[in-house]
Amino acid sequence: MEEKQTYWQENLRLIFTCLVIWFVVSFGFGLLLVEPLNAIRIGGYKLGFWFAQQGSIYTFVALIFWYTAKMNKLDKKYEDKE
Template identity: 55%
Template sequence: MNKEAAEAYWKENISLILKLLVVWFAVSYGCGIIFIDELNAITFGGFKLGFWFAQQGAIYVFLVLIFVYAKKMEAIEEKYDIHE
């Protein structure tokens, strides 16, 4: 694999990671800590939304993020023909 392709691949990887980490930060620190009081004004069932994110929701989103990353990286690696 040549140098340009390697750099382009790495750039795509980094930009994907940054996008997903923004979501990671938003659901955990954002919804579960910083804006927890504001979100607690919204309720569904017995849950206050901020509390739900801190104790349930963030974990579900983390799961989705890892599998999205793994899936997208597979596609990127196929594109650059560096898959295993």
Template identity: 80%
Template structure:
């Protein structure tokens, strides 16, 4: 039973990390820091605009793959069977 609680707490930790990173990228870079980031150009576009329009989406997709990899490692660590 203790293994299940540890597994779940590690899963929640991964989810919190994903949400925190996505929040920083989408809200922080896309809204709060947009003016300083707009001084930098990426492919002809202002970096603040890019984060608001594309960066948060790319970050989300990257986080999905990262979370999948980490959960597979966590499943192996706790010997969780796939259904």
């Protein structure tokens, strides 16, 4: 039973980490820090605008793959040994 609780705590830690990263990128970079980031241009576009329009979406997709890889490792670590 303790192993299941540890597994769940590690899973929640991963979810929390993903949510924090996504919040920082979408809300922090896309809204709060948009003006300072707009001073930087990449490919002709202001960086703050890019984060607001596309950066948060790319980050979300990257987080999905990262979470999947981490959960596969976590599942193997706590795999039932029946």
